[in-house]
Amino acid sequence: MRYRFLFACLFLSSVGHAGPLPAEIDSALQQAGIPDSHIGLVIQPLEAARPELAWGEAHSFNPASVMKLITTLAALDSLGPARTWKTRVLYEGEIARGVLRGNLILQGGGDPSLTLERFWLLLRELRARGIREIRGDILLDQAFYQIEAVDPGRFDQLPLKPYNAAPAALMVSQNAVALRLAPEGNKVRAALEPALAAVTVHNQLGLDDQACNGWQDGLGLSLDNRALRLMGRYPAACGERTLWLNLLPPDETVAEVFAALWRELGGAHKGRILRGLTPATAQPLFEFDSQPLALIARDINTYSNNVMAKMLLLNLGAERYGPPATWDKGERAIRAWLTEKDLKFPELVLENGAGLSRIERISAASLARLLAWAPRSPAYYAFAASLPVLGQNGTLKRRLKDSPLAGQAWLKTGSLNGVRNLAGYVLYAQGRRKVLVLLINHGKAEDAAPVQEALIRLAIQPPPQ
Incomplete structure (x- = not known):
């Protein structure tokens, strides 16, 4: 049904014109x-x-x-x-003296507005409920969406473009990661925000004195075995700029962002972060609403x-x-x-x-x-x-x-x-x-x-x- 062509032709036979074109x-x-x-x-x-x-x-x-x-x-x-959509936070085990001894579950509910800032608010709510350490796994439940995996480069052979990210029931900032670029002396500073432990940045960008118009055309980017290679020229006149990239599958991006923000909030975690289904024994902790x-x-x-x-x-x-x-x-x-x-x-x-x-x-x-x-x-x-x-x-x-x-x-x-x-x-x-x-x-x-x-x-x- 998804690929059904009704009247499988580009033009319908009945074409109406209300007079000549102006x-x-x-x-x-x-x-x-x-x-x-x-x-x-x-x-x-x-x-x-x-x-x-x-x-x-x-x-x-x-x-x-x-x-x-x-x-x-x-x-x-x-x-x-x-109307809003909910990300549910659940847990297994017991919580005592600020320590969760058991697994934490993040159950995606299809929130399109779960930005980096809002995900930080979700984790801050977790800290506000007295949890400072998690001794167990973080389970990312993506079961709300049942869609096939696709090659992010399938549409236009540009897999790093953020619009090519695959949707997921639990994703942060539509899976986009910021690459911050700025002149620094006679070089170009390049850093991912948030920093991704799974991705190394190999910066070979050169600085030039061209106008800033069309600055992205002078960049060459490739991702190979989790190595992000930056090549080409960056105009000094651009100052600081941000380029949004689709680098990792949504599960891995959520895992990286969780780890980074949880540390920022003073939290500790001893365990893995992986995809998994919500266990029947899991207990609800709270729900985080999307934007309307x-x-x-x-x-x-x-x-x-x-x-x-x-x-x-x-x-x-x-x-x-x-x-x-x-x-x-x-x-x-x-x-x-x-x-x-x-x-x-x-x-x-x-x-x-x-x-x-x-x-x-x-x-x-x-x-x-x-x-x-x-x-x-x-x-x-x-x-x-x-x-x-x-x-x-x-x-x-x-x-x-x-x-x-x-x-x-x-x-x-x-x-x-x-x-x-x-x-x-x-x-x-x-x-x-x-x-x-x-x-x-x-x-x-x-x-x-x-x-x-x-x-x-x-x-x-x-x-x-």
């Missing part, structure tokens, strides 16, 4: 070298029954991260903006967090069909929700709900229907607030930031090689809103920024009378 859009497409047959767009005032502009709207496109709109809206509407779903959805959409979106899809499936969470349950939950809301998207192809996929598909018309339906949901304001604001934050922070249009559009972005998409809302006359969807799938899509900006300008104009 001259400014047509001109921008020609300058970018993108044929109009490779775009799908819809502009429609929320109060209108029909679009004021539509082109290629029935075509089926790769949505990239615009797919997150379906995942987050389905979750917010189904579960409510205040409204904030999780904001991080997913504003910053286009792929790992969090995948976790949300898995959690949605477990909520509707019971644990353990699987990809199949997540897809079925999305489709069931769409059916309940009478949102029929026959061309929809789902893989992971994040858009980090070569096979996911949807049309501009279906996305426009979703966005036009959203104001009916009690969760609409949380959903709308989760979108990046043009020229102000997230993936749109630098787009048209010095233009009068800044702050007048809330749009989810979606980018892959050959894909540049936008979908969301724009503000126009008298505080009213329009739905805007623009999907571009073409080899020259990376040159599509002027097309997107021309469409945003056009959409903010009052509709024709």
Whole structure:
């Protein structure tokens, strides 16, 4: 079911056009070298029954991260903006005079918001309950998710990129580790934060006097047998910078972070840290809640967090069909929700709900229907607030930031090689809103920024009378 292609073709046969493309859009497409047959767009005032502009709207496109709109809206509407997920802390044995003689169990519950800082709070709670030493093993229970292991480089052969981390029921900071870089004399200082005992850093970076623009392009990174090798040049003009990396499997990252933070908190541990199931005899100690779903959805959409979106899809499936969470349950939950809301998207192809996929598909018309339906949901304001604001934050922070249009559009972005998409809302006359969807799938899509900006300008104009 996960790889089911409905109408297994890129384009549907019925293609609607509401008149010719406006001259400014047509001109921008020609300058970018993108044929109009490779775009799908819809502009429609929320109060209108029909679009004021539509082109290629029935075509089926790769949505990239615009797919997150379906995942987050389905979750917010189904579960409510205040929904949280719990990491349970349990123990075996006895606790006396600050010493746990037995095993500690961390049972993952699919918390997408368990950052390094929040994991520190969890461990501080453990210390606050009087435990300073653990004489036993730390068991990491990942049973809430039942998904196959995947090669982190499978999608784009870039396994160290944080978006390629595999989701896990218990993971810290979506498995991302910070690599801090900074000039130090005539060298480059490089350190992992937190330090990972299992990874050694071999720093061969040189310092140069180039401009900081595109600084990551000058770096060469590889991980071989737990040796992280840094090569290339780093501009002194960059000062201190952070590069986020996916270095270890989630279990190992949790183990490393636990050991480091527990020591910082003055705790001691004599035993192993390993994956394991929660024993039936384990006793509950406390539960640690995630951030509310409204904030999780904001991080997913504003910053286009792929790992969090995948976790949300898995959690949605477990909520509707019971644990353990699987990809199949997540897809079925999305489709069931769409059916309940009478949102029929026959061309929809789902893989992971994040858009980090070569096979996911949807049309501009279906996305426009979703966005036009959203104001009916009690969760609409949380959903709308989760979108990046043009020229102000997230993936749109630098787009048209010095233009009068800044702050007048809330749009989810979606980018892959050959894909540049936008979908969301724009503000126009008298505080009213329009739905805007623009999907571009073409080899020259990376040159599509002027097309997107021309469409945003056009959409903010009052509709024709």
